Amino acid sequence: MTDAAPLTRPGRRPARKAPRVVVAVGLTLALAAGVGYAAELGPFDPGPPIPDADAAKQARAFLAEWEAGRMARAAALTSSPEQAERVLQSFTAGLDISGPTLTPGAATAGEDGAVTVPFTAKMPVTDLGTWTYASALPLREQDDGSWKVDWALSLVHPKLSSTEKFRLEREDAAGPEINDRDGNALSSEKYPSLGPLLPRIAGGSGAGPRGAVRRVDRATGDIKGTEATFGKKSDRPADRPVATTLDATWQSAAEKALATEAEGKDAALVALRIDDGEILAVANSPASGFNRAVSGTYAPGSTWKIVTTSALLLKDAVAPGDVVDCPQYLTVGKRFQNVETSKYPGATFRKDFTASCNTAFISLRDKVGDQELGDVAGKYFGVGQKWRVGIPSYDGSVPVPRDQTEKAASMIGQGRVQANPLIMASVTATAVSGAFHQPTLTSGKDTTKTTPLPREVVTQLRELMRATVTDGTASVLADLPGDVGAKTGTAEVSDGVPNNGWFVAHRGNVAVACVVEKGVTGGASAGPVVRGLLDAVPGDPS
Template identity: 35%
Template sequence: MRSRGVLVLAGMLAVVLAAGAVTAFSMSRKVRGSPEQASRDYFAAWRDGGLERMSRLVADPPGDFAVQHRALSNGLKVYSVELEPGPLVRDPGGESAYQEFEVTRNLAGRVTWTYRSTLRMGLVDRRWKVLWSPATLHPDLRGPATWKLAETESAPATFLARDKRPLPGDGTLQPYIAALAERFGDSGDSGDSGDDTRGWAVELIQPGAGPRRLAVLGAESPERIRTTLDRTLQSAAEKAVSGKTAAIVAVRPSTGEILAVADRLGGRNAFLGNYPPGSTFKVVTAAALLSDGMSSSGGVDCPGSVVTAQRTIRNSEGLALGGTSLREAFAHSCNTTFARLAVERLRAAKLAEAAGTFGFGGPIAPGIAAVRGSFPEPGNGAELAEAAIGQGRVQASPLVMAMVAAAVADGTWRSPRLVDAKLIRGTGDRPQPSHDVPNAAALRTMMRAVVTDGTAERAGLPSGTAGKTGTAEVGGGEPHAWFVGYRDDLAFAAFVAGGGSGPEVAAPLAARFLRAR
């Protein structure tokens, strides 16, 4: 019995000892502190400039922890720091937390710089610690860096897309943005303002990268100018012309707003270049014929070649339709039909009047320099025959021809614009006023036929597209390829310098643009 009693006592003692061991282990695993306390201590040390205390509150601080803080303070000549922590948020697991905060620094006793960052905390060896990274000091900081406070002029204007988001920082659009900046980019007062327009730039220089300007302080705020450009359409146009000596200009027919400019011609030639428009000009000639009493279903003749006004005119690839309608002659681009009708029926004055209706000869004011379409009145019958098919002395830019297509689509010709009309008027530019285009409905029917059963039938254009192909002879070199058209409230001109065939080159280019948007 005594032996049994000893065993029971020993068992009870073992249980007590085991319970004590569990209690001791539990006490050793107790979490020390809280994220709230870690945050309060860290921000208090930061306000006092206690870099050593801050470092002790950080889990595994880098060896240059103090150096990185001093680099910012010394480089920006920081006089004081104010910290405003926001609400602390614990992550669902309970072992990490974060707290957004606002930091305001007085720089050189002249300006203040305010931005937001995030303090992150976590459990490390059962103790709440700050999980520091360079981004805690500034969100754009990635490691040791140089900070600089530089005196600067007012920040230049920023140009935005129509959705108020930044425009792409590269691509063929940049010469146009530079031209806008030259015209509208002075956001300061043009009068004698002394030092009022000067400010201070905060610059960050990190290894392997050039100086990055994080803020301009004390100067007039940069003006944010909204353009008419659509980022999605711009991207689609850029992709379509990639690797080609080509341009695409897209506009909104109902407003005249320019939605995209992808220009690989060089020198802003989508606006400033003068090129023979070739058969795309037949839109204008057809408009003149309709105004003269013809109908799109009216009978015409389309021989393979014709001599008119002592000038021999031939169709591409010997095309000969014989007796046909004006609509079919337009759809299949019969040079012989339009040249002969211009000489025998229209005369120069009527064709010149129609060209004026589509903006030729009148001023346009998109916000930067742009040439107007040129239609010198033909001096004889041979010149008139050439002019009727967009050759001879007829000249136009891709922008001008995009507006021709837009005028047909909407029934109204409008001057194109890249920025708000009020800004343009402020420069003193005065484009010609908007005006109706007669017989636009009939022209739309004819341009639709080009895509459904004419020269652009095999170009892969999306359903609902209407347009006109053009192959413009330039003398001695490959012809320029054109396609102008519209789809819904989007009009465009696709142009390939020296590209050859409009139906084979420019129309498929337009199809790629439309399908990528």
């Protein structure tokens, strides 16, 4: 029996007023008749309608504009732009929704010519959580042959109607006092970056701010139902203070350093103790909103070369004194280059590290297996394991490269390698101590399993990071007293967007990591932030 010929689409017909029913025609005559009749179809039956591709495309465009907050542009794709814009604005603003994710499903065609595209909505309600529900977009062909979303309140949410709407209710319950490691009270007024964190810490065991999305009668305001609830009640007595690992002095200095040195750019910083992973400071700029320091997902750029170097040293694939040439460019599927297209002919690996030479590191990619970088990151540095920090956190990802170009990018902290300041502060602490300690803000349980780095690897990493301060790209810290070590990073974002700047450092028993979005280079943008912090707090925490 031969296979059925592919379904074909008729050409577009002239515009007409009646909605079009999309029909597929043309099955091969060689299709065995028994197969067709078994399904109660004649041998020439065209089968079910195929949804119009233009309709599905219009649905995706509508969801993309709504998702991006461009309500006027989304509304313009509907049959009732004025009402659509008003409702979409009211819905997202009134429920404190920001950054929704709207995922379309497969389109289906109805007998009346309409096309329906289902979608899943994930609506983050500020400071509470994500409201997830399913809805669908009806689309109809217009007189001119184009397609528009057939506007109805119910497409925003199936239960939104002319008689019922939604109302956000927040529970403004006073939480317990939050203290730093020395018993000093912490507040969002004095430490703005802690504003989004304190409610989560106060609840303990995942409890935090509480609230609900209610469905109410438009005329009376009476509650008709509850669509989503957020948070849970804490079992901790409200009059019992919550102790944290934070240090008020370090927290204040971190917030001041970001405010004075980040030049108004989005930025984040984490400082933690090297010997036990206890977090001393978490600061974000802007202070309110997304906690990019702990939950951000960034390419760590050249700060990741600490992990790459560890992988190379662990298998004796390179030594600091080995010559590893640093050319201006290196092509592995795409052309890679160094910052400011620098080059160092005949450079040693020590020079490659201190000058942050991308091409030298990429040239060593065959020295490690495709999965090896991720294995080292997880086994020795805990990256990608589940961390119990005390607040929600993103704990990193190092996927196996899909090809040699992505492997080359992974060697320098690009590609799909993802981290944030918390992760990179921990990586720094592990590199210079040899032991991973799960970062924590409270007395959370550590369920990670890691292996200590060999002492000789730790010694070499410390020497390389120290040389980066005395003779390399981290010279912004060169005149600080003590055995200070550091690594800079510049991470590409996308074409036409300035690079993110990274800087990690260690001094005494403290490791610090900072990212400045669109900072261009780590030494020039994140470096001064770390310098400002270390200048303000010259000694170790108690």
